[in-house]
Amino acid sequence: MNTAASMGPIQLAAVTYIICAIISIGVAGIIKLLVGYINMQKKRTAAKAATESGSPQ
């Protein structure tokens, strides 16, 4: 890439590190959201099951 060739080595290293940090924290955020969503779904399912078993037929 021409942009990379025109950057100094320290600039290029810094850009690489910043992009890596952003993406890595983004991946961590996705994991947190995913785990949170799955736990929310589990709680909903458990609450629904509890309501259905508690209500008379």
Add this chain to the structure above:
Amino acid sequence: MIAIGRIVLIALGIAFVYLGAKGTLEPLIMIPMGVGMAAVNAGVLYLSATTMGTIFIDPMVSDPVKLLEILQIDFLQPIYTFTFSNGLIACLVFMGIGAITDVGYVMMAPFSSMIIAIFAEMGTIVTFPIAVWMGLTYKEAASIAVVGGADGPMVLFTSLILAKDLFVPITIVAYLYLSLTYGAYPYLIRLMVPQRFRGIKMDLKGIPKITPGEKITFSIITCTILCLLFPVAAPLFMSFFVGVIVKESGVKPFVEFLEKTVLYGSTFFLGLLLGVLCEANTILNPKVLLLLVLGSLSLLISGIGGIIGGYVMYFLTKGKFNPAVGIAGVSCVPTTAKVAQKEIQKVNKQAMILPYAMGANVSGVITTAIIAAIYVTLLR
């Protein structure tokens, strides 16, 4: 000069076999590498009236007609041409690594694992400008800097794309030093982390249980996003996560196939090919000494960065995080995690930190892949 070089390489090959068999260096790589190195430097013959060479491999041949001829003569040429020079062998090793990796450790504490892993990538970043100042091109500097990520297949993949002329010495340096981290990192931990911090016991009760379904969902989403962001490194991302997904799906024949046949088979041939590529004509490059220095610097700075990451987590958690866990951010899976656990237990036998260390370890694989992908994307 070449003759002296061959004698030195034969002696080195024999030393690698001895140290690998003894367990001082990683035997899975060093034993086949040492045998290959000794054999290729001893097995020299006259290929014609004026040229000397071997009938193991010719890594420099590019003419298709000559290549077809060599494929039928040089016995390791088919494996080199069809799996090594295109990076397939690195992907196969990564599939095997995925099949033995538990991403649950990352999922139970994603932010602390990733923060440590980001700090542990300091070596891959700081070494780059140092390598450029020492006379390497940007592509060569990036290839040697990736050694700091402590991930052999990643180093092979990056150097094959960015610095094909130097990929043999760079990969040899990487695998040699990765074998030595087990011996050197404990001293770094003792130097940087005083006993009162090293003995911190971490809470394991709050660790959530991650189901295989959650791990599969995380793996496929992350794989897709990373392939979208870095298509040039998509083969590596796909290889790692397909191993993880196969493991979590529980398809036993596939799990056994990947974690035994593929992983050990590709590791064996990787070591053997690296050894055979250490023929005096190929490896005696004036830049080798420089690569030896830069490779060790990269791993040292990564280790220091990882421990700094451990301290950052210590302060963020108000003293509940053991800083020595930071060394596990250097992604030599599971070596550095075991090193952290061993050093911590020497001070406090009750301190069990392996789940957190493994989380940092696996995150290190992901961050190293990201950095390698960025370097390849920007510099290719």
